[in-house]
Amino acid sequence: MTENNIDGANLSTTARMAAVQAPIIPFVGELIRDNPDTINLGQGIVDYAPPDAVKTAVNAFFDEPLNHRYKLVDGIPALKAVIEQKLQNENSIAPSRQRECFITAGSNMGFLQAMLAITDPGDEVIILSPYYFNHEMAIRIANATPVIVATDEHHQPLYDAIAAAITDRTRAVVTISPNNPTGAVYSREMLTAINALCRDKMLYHINDEAYEYFVYGDAKHFSPASITNSIDHTISLFSLSKTYGMASWRVGYMLFPAHLTAALKKIQDTNLICPPVISQHAAVAALKCGRDFCAPHIARLANIRGAIIEQLARQDKLHYATPHGAFYFFIQSEGQHEMIALTKLLIEQHRVAAIPGNTFGVDNHCYFRIAYGALTQADITSGIERLITGLIQSTA
Numbered sequence: 001m002t003e004n005n006i007d008g009a010n011l012s013t014t015a016r017m018a019a020v021q022a023p024i025i026p027f028v029g030e031l032i033r034d035n036p037d038t039i040n041l042g043q044g045i046v047d048y049a050p051p052d053a054v055k056t057a058v059n060a061f062f063d064e065p066l067n068h069r070y071k072l073v074d075g076i077p078a079l080k081a082v083i084e085q086k087l088q089n090e091n092s093i094a095p096s097r098q099r100e101c102f103i104t105a106g107s108n109m110g111f112l113q114a115m116l117a118i119t120d121p122g123d124e125v126i127i128l129s130p131y132y133f134n135h136e137m138a139i140r141i142a143n144a145t146p147v148i149v150a151t152d153e154h155h156q157p158l159y160d161a162i163a164a165a166i167t168d169r170t171r172a173v174v175t176i177s178p179n180n181p182t183g184a185v186y187s188r189e190m191l192t193a194i195n196a197l198c199r200d201k202m203l204y205h206i207n208d209e210a211y212e213y214f215v216y217g218d219a220k221h222f223s224p225a226s227i228t229n230s231i232d233h234t235i236s237l238f239s240l241s242k243t244y245g246m247a248s249w250r251v252g253y254m255l256f257p258a259h260l261t262a263a264l265k266k267i268q269d270t271n272l273i274c275p276p277v278i279s280q281h282a283a284v285a286a287l288k289c290g291r292d293f294c295a296p297h298i299a300r301l302a303n304i305r306g307a308i309i310e311q312l313a314r315q316d317k318l319h320y321a322t323p324h325g326a327f328y329f330f331i332q333s334e335g336q337h338e339m340i341a342l343t344k345l346l347i348e349q350h351r352v353a354a355i356p357g358n359t360f361g362v363d364n365h366c367y368f369r370i371a372y373g374a375l376t377q378a379d380i381t382s383g384i385e386r387l388i389t390g391l392i393q394s395t396a
Helices: 024-034 052-061 077-091 107-118 133-141 159-165 188-201 258-272 277-289 291-313 339-350 377-395
Strands: 099-104 124-129 145-150 170-176 204-208 234-239 252-257 318-320 328-333 366-371
Touching: 024 339, 052 277, 077 099, 077 277, 099 107, 099 258, 107 133, 107 170, 107 204, 107 234, 107 252, 107 258, 124 133, 124 159, 133 145, 145 159, 159 188, 170 188, 188 204, 252 258, 277 291, 291 328, 291 377, 328 377, 339 377, 366 377
Parallel strands: 124 145, 124 170, 170 204, 204 234
Antiparallel strands: 099 252, 234 252, 318 328, 328 366
């Protein structure tokens, strides 16, 4: 019997995966670990814990032996019922047999599953720049092609540019409102126009609503799935990670046309058999607490946002479009830089971390996303001061 010799150098990942950008959050996390006392303005999380009702629900979970078995692939009925009520009351989305809801392990998973369900290799998906990097990565992982369309100076969609980017290979247009990474909130009128364009062109409109509660001032959140005649082509993604402080629980949900159900059952069953059942029970308890739980936390973030605006107004070297949602600022510095090198410099020499703009598809200018959801006001003030100093010195 001859033993096969396998040369590891001949083994490699696919060209498809080679085209996917490396995730930036772990890279920045390692730099932070190696540079103690770094203030992390990078990761998009909140600083508050889930409602106390979640703890009660989790404790009760263990008392039912059947909870430890596999459950339905699309989610437990109790959670889907609470979500249906929430969608009616808060999003003006009426229940319909033409629409289905799946519980997912966060909205990221929902997006990847949507890509696998609606695209074939070489199909195109339109995303708006600056884009959310995990969306761009998921499109490539599905062997589809991201088509990147610019937004205006306020990071608002440009309808004509989106329409011009549509080809016979286009399968979907993706919007995120409130937006990651810019904090922009898209108007009802714009989202309605994009949704109608998708309907007329027989495309899917995918709207990520993970930050739906995080709006400030006069800004209003709007769900395209509430539009009349939107059911057959609208996919909506939601998450409990931010709203209820449950990032590590990995629980969210997606709303989609019923004709995609068979495909999404195949994908979800293969991915995880069923959504984590303990997280689903926790989600029932969280959603029953409703917006009343989230309101004081969002009010605090609104105050922090105002303080950041005041702080940035005291200098003239960094520029940004005022964000009206989420908990991000997308800040532009003067000059041209190699962004990964500048990210390392800011951490190693100035002890402040932010996410470089090229991660979000912006590589012709020096941009950084800063997140203010997880830090105290004092740390954010200090962190932004360090960021201002580091960026100004880098352009001197």
